[in-house]
Amino acid sequence: MKLTSKGRYAVMALVDLAKFNSINPVSLRDISLRQGISLDYLEQIFSKLRKKEIVQSVRGIQGGYVLNKKAKEIKLTNIFDAVDEKVKTVQCKKESKKGCNGRSSKCLTHDLWDELENHINNFFEKKSLEDLIKDNFERRI
Amino acid sequence: MKLTSKGRYAVMALVDLAKFNSINPVSLRDISLRQGISLDYLEQIFSKLRKKEIVQSVRGIQGGYVLNKKAKEIKLTNIFDAVDEKVKTVQCKKESKKGCNGRSSKCLTHDLWDELENHINNFFEKKSLEDLIKDNFERRI
């Protein structure tokens, strides 16, 4: 089970954005340089974040992105959802009555994986961008 | 983040094994048929489980595998560890002082991913094979 770079970068970039989110929009170029993430890749990521209304874009010179909500209201769940970083523990379609391996019913471990998926998603639902900035700030005192 | 088939199958197969683990060893052929997992793939998986002393093999006709410990003492952690299904949330080497993207220090979100990794591993450390069989039994009453 591993976290992909897309998800990791999305959160990294938003923490960066939130930290520098004073009055001016933050350009992807700056985030790219500060966090060492490819600019082209960031563009893909922010395009998705914008579509899900997590950030707002400001075009032209001095442009960039700003948060579209309060940091407190942006949960990891929202971020991951926006960039399609989903937690997937089962192979079977969840809605379907069929099990994995094309079986006619759910397998012996299906409930376990469901439980695991919830356990992980809980973590994401609890953590907000604000929490992350705070942690980050406190660590630096 | 997704769970791979190898990990899912390893647990599935062991639950099956534990359920039929009366006196006789259980053959991979039987597990393969009951759970719909490729026999060749199961062989790879059980080879690893045996090396980590989670199961014991009995060769020859009427052979198969038996649990090498009590179901209570086999945790998901042990199973996943045996088949190299590891939880990996960070990109950087954990021991190293360097961060991801080859940076000189840990990134803004490193602590978060560490926390996530622990959160997931906790789940695996708590669940034993016995728990799984029990759940499975109770559901069928």
Add this chain to the structure above:
DNA sequence: TATAAACCTGACTAATTTAGTCAAGTATAT
């Protein structure tokens, strides 16, 4: 003692996914 069931091992491969790159735009402050 021949045979078949079952474990054992290593190499190979197709398909998928990831982690980007690249190219060609459009909008806007100065």
Add this chain to the structure above:
DNA sequence: ATATACTTGACTAAATTAGTCAGGTTTATA
């Protein structure tokens, strides 16, 4: 005007996964 910065879509190399395949070796039992 022009440079900065967002916007979009297509493309690709590398890595990983989920197996398959081809050979073994061991041992109960007829």
